[in-house]
Amino acid sequence: MRGEAMGWRATISLAIGLWLLPAPAMAQTNPSLSEAERGIRTDDGEDVAKHLRIDEVLVSAHVTGRTADVTLELLLSADPQEDENFEARLALALPADAVVTGYALSVGDAMIPGQLLEQPKARNLYEDEVRAGIDPGLAEVSGNRFTTRIYPIDRAHPRRFRVTFAAPFDPMRGIVLPLSREGTIGKVSLTVTVDGFAAAPSVRFAGETVTLAKQGAQWRGNAGGDRKRLQGGLEIAGGTLAAPMLVTRHASGESFFAISDTAPAGAARPTGGRLRIYWDRSLSHRDDRRDLEAEVLARLADTTTPDAIDLITFASDRPQWTMHPDAAALRKMLDGVTYRGATSFAGLDALSLPPARRCVLVSDGLVTIDRGAEFAADCPLALLTASPKADGARLGRIARGPLVRVSDGKVAEAVAALAQPTAGVTAIRDSAGRRIAFRTLPAGAGAWQIVGPMPDRGGVRVRLSDGSERSYAAGATVSADAPGALWAAQQVQILGDDPARHQAMVAFARRYQVAGPAMSLLVLERPDQYLRAGIAPPPGFDAEWMGQYRESKQDADEAALDDKRERFEQVLERWAERKDWWKRRFVASARPKPRPEPMAVPAPMAMAPSPPPVSEPAPAHSPSDEDRAVMVTGTRAQVASESAGLAADDVSEAIVTAARLRDVPVARAERATVDTAVKVDLADLIAKRPYILALNAAAPAQRLTVLAEQERAFGSVPSFYFDVAEWFRRKGDTATGESLLLSALELPQADDETRQIVAFRLERDKAHDRAIELAEHIAAANAEFRPQPARDLALALAARGRSRGAAGRADLERAFALLTDAALNPASDDFDGFEVIALMNANALVPDIEAVGGRWTLDPRLVALLDTDVRIVIEWVADDADIDLWVNEPNGERVFYGDQLSSAGGQISNDMTDGYGPEEYAIRRAPQGAYEVRINGYDADRINPNGAGHVLIRLTRNFGRRSEEETLVDVDLAFQQGRDRDEEARTKPIATLRVGR
Template sequence: MILRTMTAMALAIGSTLLSGTAAGQTANPSLTANADGVRSDQTVREIALRRIELSVVVRGGLAETGVTAVFSNPGTETLEGDFRFALPEGAIVTGYALDLADYMIDGVLVDRPRAKAIYEERVRGAVDPGLATVGNDGVFHTRVYPVPPRGERRIRLRFVAPLASAAQSDELYSLPLDIAPRDGWSISVSVAGDGPAPSINWPGRSVGPMARDAKGWRERAEGRAPLSGMLAIGRGALPAALLSRNSLGERYVQLSGAVTTGTPARSDSVRIYWDRSRSHARGRHEDELLLLRRTLAALAPKRIELVLFNSSGADRRTVSGIDAAIAALKAVRYRGASSFAALTQESAPVDRCLLFGTGRPSIDRAARLTAACRLDAITTVPDADLAALRQLARRHGGQAHRLGADASLVERALAASTPGVTDVVDANGRSLPWISVPSRAGRWMVLARAPEGDAVAIRIGGESVRVDLPAEGAAVAFEGEGQMLASDALASLGASERRAEYVALSRRYGIASPSLSFIVVESPDDYVAADIAPAASYPATLRVEYDKQRREADGEQAEARRERIGEVIERWTEQVAWWERRFDPKAKPQRPAAQRGDVVPAEPVLVPVPAPLSIPTPSVQVDSVTADDLSQQRKLASEEGSGEIVVSARRVNTVQIAIDAWQPDRPYLKLLDAAPGAFDARFAAIETEHGGVPAFYFDIAAWLAKRGRTADAVEMVLAALDLPSADERTQTIVASRLERYGAIDRAIELRERIAVIEPDRPQPKRLLALALARRAKLRPDTAKTDLTRAVALLGEVALTPWGNDWDGIELIALIEANALIPTLRALGGEATLDPRLVKHLDTDLRVVVDWDTNATDLDLWVDEPNGERAIYSNPRTAIGGLLSNDMTSGYGPEEYLLRRAPAGKYGVKVDTYASDRIDPNGASVVTVRLIRNFGRPDESEQSVDIELLGDDDGEKQVGTITVRPR
């Protein structure tokens, strides 16, 4: 399957200093390959790590690391190389480069889904791209294509990481390696500063003290023998101030000092915020509870409050003592997504607050926790957002801690009364950008932007300590401090809330993140075609050619925008003419419609489906009907022998749609079906085995919703957002399910997020518009605002020249926009559409399909009562059926319209014509919407998700629509 960013890297992280060392990755680095970039078990091929070179520079509390890897293809097929490197805890990836011709080309940071799409499009075109990502699990991952037969490729990685803190050991930079490169390896290490020689250990053997030179301590080794074990480096001496200057000319300083021994802090009241979302399920709870027990024993509170929170709200309780608190936390069930929405109202003041969680809300991201107390944050979750936790703690006068193998330093910090650093200011008392970083026992350390003056003041509690800065000549070239501070600032921008600022800051300092990936493409025209600018370091000769082609492309794009309105008006005028034409309801098929040699029979053959369910499924939005109506509908459905939508000119007679024909065949669903009353007990067991992928939570949510447990279904589907493998595709499916379950505000939040991060596809904007329109039906007070924006978004979709891949989406968007305009005008609003594009086209029947994979050609078929099939080769039928343009490159939508529907049965099918050739095993989720009386006051809709696996080529029955005579 196409590898969604880090989907295959849902790794179980152990209690190690490395977030990336996991059961799922036995070697660091790891290297695999697939023939021709097709990712399946059948295409796995041998590939060799030929050489690896590592360079580590330790300065104060930071370490910069460079990795160069060369891998070779011993076979005769063209391969895609897949290289992964587990990063030290807290590491920030700051650079990636790939060899192209005679150059090492630096990658450009691009929105993750767009970078992936650019990469895979070029793999399909057999040109040279490279894609590098860093996942929430702390693993760097690059895909490189092609690795030619008997050829090799070279990649370069750079990252910066804070050194770990330790009470008993100075070995604070730790990197596990398991390598056996054919042409050998080299490792160079330098540690800045005076003082005793830092210790160093090569993987699997001890080297001893490092050698001294004018700048500090150095060691270098190389060889051919395999290395397996931990590269461990001790911290150098910690002076009061280390001054650095980065390549942007900015000055930074590392400051450190001794911690004043504090007395045990007594607190009469302690509040414990405990994240009970799916994200915290990956934490080391035994370690957290041991730390909590010891901390509470030291604080000796008279009152202990527990606040258990997730996306479903907060459970607040007061417990009788430490044992009761620990027992309650041991019993927590981790469900839903991480959210602070239930914690925005400040509770009664308490002396101390402790928060255990990840710091990264995956939903309700605008909500901010407020607590009337000093708050310290603790995490053991490998992919926790430490920068967000630092900011949260800092707002409340506390500190954030990652609980590692040695918990004693965290325990002392939580139990002591001596506060940590609360601010760093210049000579005029202005706060400087700063963050705390781990230090050795008995010391504090911060990184700060250096002011123009010669001193700074460190505020610790109510005191201020002056620290003199080194002379300007002492500044050393070093990038790490600026990158760490920029990473901290990114946490306040959010990955999508302030996207332009987020991207600009990330690119300024070269910081990759789960939402921004590095991309390298082959030539200047590839950069132009992908509409991305190459890195500033792009070779000068190639830059000249890129600039020339970019100017030409800009002119062509401007011309396309000018011509777009005329093209759309012409197509819309033709669509209106179709709508206004009177068709003969008794017309015979114009010709047999064929699809790949399959001639439609005289009477449509429909796949048998089971009798309708007595309870509507979560995929069905049911019209409001009376008890007598339902009785009549069940009788009609029983007589017909299948579940179907029955449409008449007045009302829907049967509103059920049978989905058993495509319901996922999952063993865990059968287990739950066998004993619905034992859900909680059985769910805990099956989640352990199956809960590593989003599809599991979608299945369970559907099971719950079918049984009327809508709130539980919402909680379950939101849990998918907290998985390390969750990506934009996950968010899209979650948004769709939330709309069906009635959680419209959260659905819109996700739609907004996707639209921001995927601006180069029309579908996210269209789906956001439709979600806003749904909310307008529910919220009269905001309906005008929502509808105004929805129409504007659909107009943008219609008038933007997207290119041939999505030709035809403009007519679908205009159909949908015009259906909203009458309601908008009734509310006193006005559409921003060109008047020539305003015409309300209502229809008896409308069928729309969308799907969620790229480069997948999926077709909508409708078999009409007269035996004619509306299909891409026969888009206009004798009775007036109209099928939209065939979308062959992925995502859809495709649409069938019929203004006046003759009586009879309409069979709706989807057909997988071609899956992505580099994604033969991936499952596409197809959403089919069946709508009657579209654009009319009595409009109603049923929708269903169908999962299509890579081997599901061919047609699949969706359902039937029966129109009865008036």
């Protein structure tokens, strides 16, 4: 294989929503091709390939009824005059509602197919291969856009890749794959096969009409040639179906139906009554062709002459309802809508509205929050969208009428489709009367189209929205994936909405081979890569390597049990060390120990060297337990005095030495404290970017106007919404702040990093349900390869549980289980130290669980409530980034990775150099004075060196006590370069905590 000869291996990940080419490039050419530095993300805006070209475009299409399976195979090559290797970045716009069903890349002479696994895991594996120096390729899907990055390509070794997708016919345009590039391409070809048509559809390719010939029950045609221009792409439309129902055999071996039919003839077009419009005002609707949608609605009102028009606008806040007499008033209202917040259908069901004759929902369906919310309109509901990225699978679940897509020049057709009597399917049953799950696809005026699993025996009975029924009998079966893939994509989405069904979703997606927002296709070459990925190699994998894989898999399975036992012993040892630290007596030195010199860094991207050994101070008597308190400069907080009974040391010692788990009398330890103030001043933590300066200069009455102006200029990235959300929150406008925060979820760049930051802030603001929803999805998708999301979810559950009193028992119990499971399960060495931090949180939950009559289970050797005056924990959202927590104590000592234990007993946990964290500072008895908290961006992820790090910080005083209080803050952090990365001036100050009266 070429990979062996050249010393590189290929890793290809089809991941969802991780990287996109700029929108203008997609509008000009399709596919677009550009170049980038290998494996390293850049923001230079380069979107033109100077040294790469597309030499071949081979297209094949299999049309089955009003659906099609389409395969594109492209050959990429390098300039023969160049000696260098290049990385290709290619983006391709797909038809609306297309579902990617396959991806393959050439490795030597073979095309290696992709295997499905969770998107975050695919991304993690891909990036690990990049960092290891193995040259990969990456492919992605977001909405209707497919992108791929492939390396290496040189003049002697072109690369070929293949992508397959299923798509339904657009009722107004058919199948349209817009292919367009300047200049000629070495070879362009099309092969078309059509099943289920009495009269063939029309086909055009690269600007030419393709003639189809009848061959048995099929129609077939070919087109193309050498040195062709790729203008006009592929268009398949029209034709006459041989029968309303076509049965197809999916690659899984299962059969599916595709039914396209019309409403009963002669039904009168209803007029008058009430027209109700549900209008999406979330951020994602901002950039859609709202002018087309508004024109359709105005013409619909003119055509149907309703007695009144209800307009319900909705996003992630409360729905707003207004009434309008005519189309002109409706247009004026729509012109003034502000688009902000996340897409959410929550609250629509709870509205008390007058009966309506006709309802239209206008939305892209890209729900980003409240995914479990139910919405079922109490009137015949049609769907309208002008967005090419609209989620047809979700919209099809809501519709009780047609799903209409409008584009330039198609307004009249859209109005006609909406004005016709509702032609929707309400139920499908088999011959025995059992319900069949189905998916509604877009259809023309007075028509409907559905796909679903075909019963083993007999036909199907369809009930329409007018109450009538129709029966359809099975005919000959055609081999095709599209109907089954389109149906399965919707079922995957339904399962994906519930994180508790995550594994069922993964299994379902693999069963029908459909990629979606949660699933990716990963191509690997070597046995060890498949083993690390936890997936089996595909059929046709090299026989010798398959033998190596099976042997290694058996060894790995046997080693897993040993790993779990070893992990438990490691946790016991580290927890014993933490308990020893807690019991020790420390006395702060009058003078600090000399600080280590900044470490020399030979190259800007070099990893930090291992910290030097830490010499622990000899045990000494503690200072007297006079009244003391912990303060983070600011808000007032009442602190309980020491409770009666055992002293703090006695209580905790009883926990440590308890013989039987259920007999352990766990209680919150209390030390003598006095009234104090607690505050974190966030003024310096908001970046002074231009839009913040503009808001600072605005008069209160002009803030929203200025915000809109700045949003037009800067509102394309999540950081803008994070910053302005915090600005409005601090000004007391929490509603605007929350709407801006949730807007970040709507951007094309939004990913797990975005969701983690939003969830953290929602927890801070006590929006517990939404914080937990986001944390649930992140934890479910990342569970296999990193433990941090489980801890984040546990902390959000704990916060909600504590806020609910007795009703929070289930949350508290689950939070405890998540923390202890994450601490005890084998994890990568990258995250050593995580287990102690998780156990600190778990033990602090025990008193809360027992207070509400709950139950918990943990080995007695791991039970100890280790309360502290101060506890600070940071984590970050980037993989492979090295971020450090620093605390400067009152006597001048700095506690950080280079000096992990102070003379006063302040301790920093294990240095996390490979991403995510957490890192923890804790001190049991804090001497009086100021504690300065700083963070240091020591080293960026080498494949993403240009981005800022984002750090989530929990500042806790009186941790593990009844008087515990926690402050949550998050900040952007620049990564430092060169030899001075350890200089204090290059770190970021976070807060000052003061201990004293």
